[in-house]
Amino acid sequence: MKRTLALLSLTALLASPALAQSGELRLIAQASEQGNPTMQALVNAFMKKYPNVKVRTEFFPIGTGYPQVLRTQLQGGNAPDLFYVTAGSGGQVSVLPFLDAGYVADLSKRPWAKTVIPTASRGLYWKGNQLAAVPLGMTPIAAVYNADLLGQLGVSIPRTMPELLKTCQVIRSKGKSMFALAGANPQNAGLLAATLAENYVLGSDPQWNAKRAAGKVTFAGTAGWKKALQTLLDMQKAGCFIPGVEGADLPQAAPAMASGQALAFVIPTGAISALKSINPKLNLGAFVLPGPTAASTVLAVSPTDAIAVSKNSKNLPAALAFADFIATGGGSELYTKATGDISTQQAATGKNLPPELAGIAPALTRKNRVFPLIQIEWSNPQVYTTLGEGVQGLLTGQLTVDALLARMDAAWNRK
Amino acid sequence: MTSQNSRNVLGVVRPSGERKRPNPPRHVPPWAWAVPAVLLVFLARYVAAVAGGWYAFTDWNGLTPTANFTGLANFRQIFTDEGARGALLNTVKFAACFVVLTNLVGLFLAVALNQHLKTRYLLRTVFFAPVVMSQLATAFIWRFLFDYSGPVNGVLGALGLESLKKTWLANPTWSFWAVVVVLVWQFSGLAMVILLAGLQGIPQEVEEAAEIDGASSWQRLVRVTLPLLAPALAISIQLSVISGLAIFDTVMALTNGGPLGATETLATQVYKQTFVFGRYGYGTALALLLTILIVAAALIQQLTTRATERRNA
Numbered sequence: 001m002k003r004t005l006a007l008l009s010l011t012a013l014l015a016s017p018a019l020a021q022s023g024e025l026r027l028i029a030q031a032s033e034q035g036n037p038t039m040q041a042l043v044n045a046f047m048k049k050y051p052n053v054k055v056r057t058e059f060f061p062i063g064t065g066y067p068q069v070l071r072t073q074l075q076g077g078n079a080p081d082l083f084y085v086t087a088g089s090g091g092q093v094s095v096l097p098f099l100d101a102g103y104v105a106d107l108s109k110r111p112w113a114k115t116v117i118p119t120a121s122r123g124l125y126w127k128g129n130q131l132a133a134v135p136l137g138m139t140p141i142a143a144v145y146n147a148d149l150l151g152q153l154g155v156s157i158p159r160t161m162p163e164l165l166k167t168c169q170v171i172r173s174k175g176k177s178m179f180a181l182a183g184a185n186p187q188n189a190g191l192l193a194a195t196l197a198e199n200y201v202l203g204s205d206p207q208w209n210a211k212r213a214a215g216k217v218t219f220a221g222t223a224g225w226k227k228a229l230q231t232l233l234d235m236q237k238a239g240c241f242i243p244g245v246e247g248a249d250l251p252q253a254a255p256a257m258a259s260g261q262a263l264a265f266v267i268p269t270g271a272i273s274a275l276k277s278i279n280p281k282l283n284l285g286a287f288v289l290p291g292p293t294a295a296s297t298v299l300a301v302s303p304t305d306a307i308a309v310s311k312n313s314k315n316l317p318a319a320l321a322f323a324d325f326i327a328t329g330g331g332s333e334l335y336t337k338a339t340g341d342i343s344t345q346q347a348a349t350g351k352n353l354p355p356e357l358a359g360i361a362p363a364l365t366r367k368n369r370v371f372p373l374i375q376i377e378w379s380n381p382q383v384y385t386t387l388g389e390g391v392q393g394l395l396t397g398q399l400t401v402d403a404l405l406a407r408m409d410a411a412w413n414r415k
Numbered sequence: 416m417t418s419q420n421s422r423n424v425l426g427v428v429r430p431s432g433e434r435k436r437p438n439p440p441r442h443v444p445p446w447a448w449a450v451p452a453v454l455l456v457f458l459a460r461y462v463a464a465v466a467g468g469w470y471a472f473t474d475w476n477g478l479t480p481t482a483n484f485t486g487l488a489n490f491r492q493i494f495t496d497e498g499a500r501g502a503l504l505n506t507v508k509f510a511a512c513f514v515v516l517t518n519l520v521g522l523f524l525a526v527a528l529n530q531h532l533k534t535r536y537l538l539r540t541v542f543f544a545p546v547v548m549s550q551l552a553t554a555f556i557w558r559f560l561f562d563y564s565g566p567v568n569g570v571l572g573a574l575g576l577e578s579l580k581k582t583w584l585a586n587p588t589w590s591f592w593a594v595v596v597v598l599v600w601q602f603s604g605l606a607m608v609i610l611l612a613g614l615q616g617i618p619q620e621v622e623e624a625a626e627i628d629g630a631s632s633w634q635r636l637v638r639v640t641l642p643l644l645a646p647a648l649a650i651s652i653q654l655s656v657i658s659g660l661a662i663f664d665t666v667m668a669l670t671n672g673g674p675l676g677a678t679e680t681l682a683t684q685v686y687k688q689t690f691v692f693g694r695y696g697y698g699t700a701l702a703l704l705l706t707i708l709i710v711a712a713a714l715i716q717q718l719t720t721r722a723t724e725r726r727n728a
Contacts, residue, residue, distance in 0.1 A: 068690045071477055092691060101478035184585055184673055244563020246674060247585030252562060382692045393675035398587050414694075 021318040022052035027307075028073070029084035030066035030093075031059035034277060038338040039084070042136075045334055046325050053318045055082075067092035074103045074310075081313040082322055085133050086304050087124035088376035090384055095125065095308050099132040105309040105316065107131040112327040118344055121302050121372050134323045135303035137270070137336035138347040141195050141373065142286040142299070142360050144272060145264035146257065149176070150285070153263065157287045157359070159294045161199075161231060165238040171263060172239035179235075180262035182253035183245040183395050186388025192266050192289075193232055193391050194375050194384070198300045199291030200228040202371045209377045212412070219412070220405040227292075229394065229401040236395055246395040254278060270305070272340030272356055284356045288363045299363040301347055302372030305335075379412050386411040471700035477693045489700035499701065502672075502679040506708070509595070509680060510659030516599045517655050518648070521606025526636065528607070529614045539611070543604040550601065554668030557597045558584065561669075584670050587677045594678050597665055602658065606651045613647025614640070649720040656716055660709045681705040 029039045036059045043055045058080070060066040066084070070093060073079055085095040085104075098104050107113055108131040117125050117135060125132050150157070153171055158164035168178040182188035201208050201224035208224070211217040219225050235241065242248060242256045257265040258278040265275070266289055276282055291297040307326060313319045325331045336343050337354075346353055350364035364370060375384045386408050393399030399407075471489055475482030493499040524542050528535045545553065560566050561583040568580040583593045617640060625639045641648075663682040666672060672679035672687070681701055689698025 071690075071693065075477060092693075097476075097478060097693075103478070184671065186671075244582045244585070247561075247563055247582035249558075252564075380692065382694075385691070389673060389675055392585065392673055396585055396587055396674045398675045398677070 021050050021321045023054075023315045023318055025053060025055045025081040025313075025315055025318050025322065026058065027055055027082040027084075027322075028058045028060065028066075028070065028080045030062040032062055032274065034274075035059055038273070038335060041338060042326070042331055042335050046322055046329075046331065049325065049329065050318070050321060053321070055322070074098065074101075077312075079103060079310040079312055081310050081315060081319045082307055083310065085306050085308045086376065087121065087133075087135070087302065087306060087372075088378075090375045090378035090381060092381050094376065094381070095132040095306060096127055098308065099127055099130060103308075103311055104132050105311045105313065105319070107134060107309065107320075107323055110134075110320065110324060110327065112324070116327045116344065117303065118348070120370070124302065124372060124376055125306070133306035133308040134326045135332070135344075136305040136307065136326060137303065137332055137339065137341035137343055138301055139268040139270050139304045139341050139373075140286075140299060140301040140347075140357070140360055140364070141191065141198075141266065141268055141289075142357070143179070143264040143266050143289050144257075144269065144275065144284055144286045144356070146260060147283045147285045149260050149263050155263075158290055159297075160290050161234075161292050164290055165234060165240070168235065168238040168240035176260075177242045177256070177262040178240040178264060179242070180248075180253040180257035180265040181241045181245050182248050182250045183241070183392050184247050185249045185253075186385050186392075188250060188253065188267075188388075189391035189395075190375070190384050190388030191268075193229060193387055194373060195266055195289050195300055196228040196231055197225060197374050198298050198371055199289070199296065200224040200231065202374055203291055203296050203298045203369075206368070206371065209374065213377070213379070218405075219408040220402060222405075225405055226401055229404060232391065233394060233401070241395075246392055258282060268304070268341075269357055269360075270339040270341040272354075273338065286357050286359045288360055297363070298369045298371055299360060299366070300373050301342075301364065301370050302376065303344070304373065304376065305339075305341065380414065382411040382414060383408055467699060468703055470696050471703045473696040475696045475699075477689070477695040482696065485696065489697045490704070492697065493700060493704060498676055498679065499684060501676045502681050502684040502701075503704075505591070505677075505679055506660055506662075506681045506705070508591070509598075509662050510656060510712070512595045513598055513602070513659035513662070514652060514655045516595065517602045517606050518610075518651055520599055520603040521651065522610055522648075524603060524607040525610035525614055526640075529611060539607070542607055545601045546604040546608075548601070550664035551668050553601060554597060554665045557593075558669055561593055585674045587674055590670050590674060590677050594662075594666055594669055597669060598659075598662065601665070602655070606655065609651040609654075610644065610647050613644045616647075617643045645720075645723065649716075653713060653716050653720075656712050657709055660705065660712060681708070 027039075027043060029036055031039075036057075039059070040057060043057055047053060047055055060069045070083055085093050085098065088094050089096040095104065108126075108129055110131075113131050117131075118138075121135075125135065145157075153174055153176065155167050155170055158167045164178070171178050179192075181192055201222060204224055205211070208217060208222070212219075236245070242253065242262050244252075248256075253262075253265065254275060255278060256262045258275055264287075267275075269286060272284060275284065288297055288299050307323065309316070309319045309323055322331075326335070332343055335341070336346070340354060340356065342353060342357065347364060347370075350361040353361055375387070378384060387404070390399055390404035390407060394401070394404060470482060472484055472486060473482035474485050474488075493503075528539050528542070532538070562568075563580075563582045567583065571577070571579045581589055584590050621639060621643070622635060625635045630638065661682050662680055663686065666678050666680055666683050667686070670678045672683045682705060685698050685701045685705060688694045688701060
C-alpha cells in the first residue's frame with residue numbers, strides 16, 4: 001500500500017508542469033555595463049519553478065553588439081533557444097523581420113496568446129495569425145524628474161508646451177537645465193523627437209503610421225512632423241537642454257540628471273533603475289512630455305521588451321514553458337517590478353504603479369490618448385536612426401527641419 | 416660496461432637505441448611543407464573574401480536564406496547617396512591628413528630623438544606608447560577630454576579664452592580636426608620608430624662630410640638625410656596610407672561618424688549599413704569599394720617610390 005501511494009505521489013509530481021519540462025536552454029539578451037541583473041533574476045525565478053530546466057544566459061553589449069551577435073547566431077545556424085527582441089519592425093532587434101525570415105516559433109497556440117497583448121499593440125507582435133514573441137512588460141516614455149530638485153528650483157510641472165518653454169528659461173536663469181539629453185546618441189535624441197511626434201502627429205492623426213505604410217502621407221508633407229521638430233528647436237532656444245547637448249552621449253547626459261545639473265530626462269521608465277544605480281538617493285517622479293495644450297497631450301506606452309522562442313530550439317517544450325512563465329507565471333510582473341516598466345494590467349488601469357510613476361497615472365487611462373511608440377511600426381531601423389542623427393544635425397544647425405524630414409522619407413523607401 | 420651510445424660528426428651523442436631518421440624521399444620538393452598552410456590561408460582569406468564580394472551585387476539583408484542579384488545597383492546607390500559620397504570624401508581627407516601629419520610629426524620626433532640626449536630612450540618609449548594602446552580605450556579618454564565640460568574647455572576657460580570653448584566633437588568643422596588630432600597623437604610614434612631605424616642606418620661619415628663641407632643643419636637634413644631616408648619613409652607612408660583609408664575605431668568611439676556625417680568614413684559606413692541596418696549587400700559593396708581604394712592607393716604609392724628610386728640610382 002505504501003509503495004502504491006509513493007508511486008502515485010511520484011506520478012502526480014511528474015505530471016505537474018514544473019517537473020514535466022527538463023533539459024537545458026540557452027537565452028541571449030543585451031546588457032549594460034552592469035550586466036542584465038533583471039533578466040538574470042527572471043531566469044533564476046524560472047529555474048526555481050522548473051528545477052529540471054537549466055537556463056544558460058549570455059549577455060552582449062547594448063547598442064550594436066547584441067543585434068550583431070543575434071543576427072550572426074540566427075543566420076549561422078547556432079540560434080539560442082530564447083532571445084531578447086523588441087516589438088514591431090523599426091528597431092535593430094525588432095521581432096517581425098525575424099518572424100518573416102523564419103527564425104521564431106509561432107506562439108499563437110499558447111493559452112495566453114489572445115489576451116496578453118493590448119489590442120492597440122497587436123500589430124507589433126502579430127503578423128497574420130502568427131504571434132512572434134511574448135512581451136515582458138509595457139514601457140511608458142515620460143520625463144523622469146528629480147523631485148527634490150524641483151522643490152529647490154521652485155518651479156511646477158509644466159502641463160503645456162508653452163509652459164514648458166517658460167519653465168526652461170526660469171531653470172536656466174538659476175544655472176540648471178530642464179532636460180538632460182544625449183544629443184550625440186541617435187537612440188536617445190530620436191526618442192525625444194519621437195515623443196514630441198506622439199503629441200504633434202499621433203495626437204491629431206492616430207492612423208498616421210498606417211497611412212505612411214500605405215504611402216498616403218510622408219514625413220515631409222505632414223504638418224505635425226514639422227511642428228514636432230520645430231518645437232525641439234524652440235526647446236533648444238529656450239535653454240531647455242544641458243550645455244553642449246549636441247555633443248553629449250549617455251555617459252554625459254545620465255550623470256547630468258543624476259547629479260542634479262538637469263531636472264528631468266525623457267526616457268523609457270524602464271531606465272529608472274539605471275538612473276538609480278548612478279545615484280541611489282535620487283527621489284524620482286515622472287510627468288508626461290506636454291503637447292501644445294493639456295487636452296491634446298498624449299502618452300507613449302507600448303510593449304517593447306520581449307522574448308522570442310527559436311523555431312529550431314532543440315528543447316521546444318521547455319522554451320515554450322519559459323514563454324508561458326513570462327505571460328502567466330509571474331515572470332512579467334517580476335521583470336517590470338525590477339525595471340520600472342509596467343504590466344499590461346497596470347497600463348490598462350493606472351493602478352498599483354511604482355511610486356515614481358504616480359504622476360503619469362491619470363494619463364494612462366485617458367481614452368484614445370495613449371499610443372504605442374511611434375517608431376516601432378516603421379519600415380526599417382534606418383528611419384529612426386536618421387531621425388536620431390538628424391536631431392543632432394538640427395541642434396548643430398547643419399540641417400533644417402524640412403531637410404531632415406526628406407531624409408526620413410528617403411530612408412523609409414530604402415530596402 | 417661498454418657504452419652503447421654513438422657520437423655523430425657534430426659531436427651530438429645519440430643513444431644507441433635511437434635509429435637514424437631516414438632522409439625524406441628525394442621526389443618531395445622542399446616547399447611541400449608549406450602547402451597546407453598556404454592552402455588554409457588561401458581558403459580562409461582569399462576565397463572567403465572573393466566569395467563575400469559576391470554579396471556586393473545582391474540585396475541580401477543578412478537574414479533571408481537567399482540573396483537576389485541586383486547587378487551594380489548598390490554601387491549606383493553609393494555614388495548617388497549623399498551620405499555615402501560624404502563618407503568617401505571624408506575617407507580621402509582623413510587619409511591625406513593622416514599620412515602627412517603622422518609622418519611629419521614622426522620625422523620630427525625621429526630626428527630629435529636621434530640626437531645624443533640623455534633621456535632619448537625614455538622619450539622614445541613615451542612617444543611610442545600610444546601605438547600599442549587600444550584605439551577604443553584611448554578614444555574614450557579623448558572623448559572625456561573634448562567634452563563640453565571637459566579639461567580642454569576647462570583650460571581655455573581658465574586662460575580667459577571663453578570664446579574659444581566649443582563642443583569639439585559635435586561641431587561640424589572641429590569634430591574632423593579633433594579626430595585627426597587623436598589619430599596623429601596615437602600613430603606618430605609608429606612613424607617615429609620606422610624613421611628612427613632608417614636614420615640609424617645612415618652612415619655617420621656622410622653627415623660628418625657634409626658638415627665639414629659647410630652644410631647647415633637644414634641643408635644636411637634636406638640634401639643628405641632625407642634622400643638617404645627615402646626607403647624608410649616609403650615604408651612609413653605606405654603603412655599610413657593603408658591605415659588612413661581604413662580608419663574606424665577612433666571615429667566610432669569619438670563621434671560615431673557625427674555630427675550628421677561630418678566624420679563618417681567608408682569603414683564606419685560599412686559597419687553601420689551591414690550590422691546596424693542589416694543591409695549586408697550594400698555594406699559589402701561599400702567594403703569592396705574601400706578595398707579597391709586601398710589597393711589602388713598602395714599600388715600608386717609603390718610605383719611612385721620605385722620610379723623615384725630609379726631616378727636617384
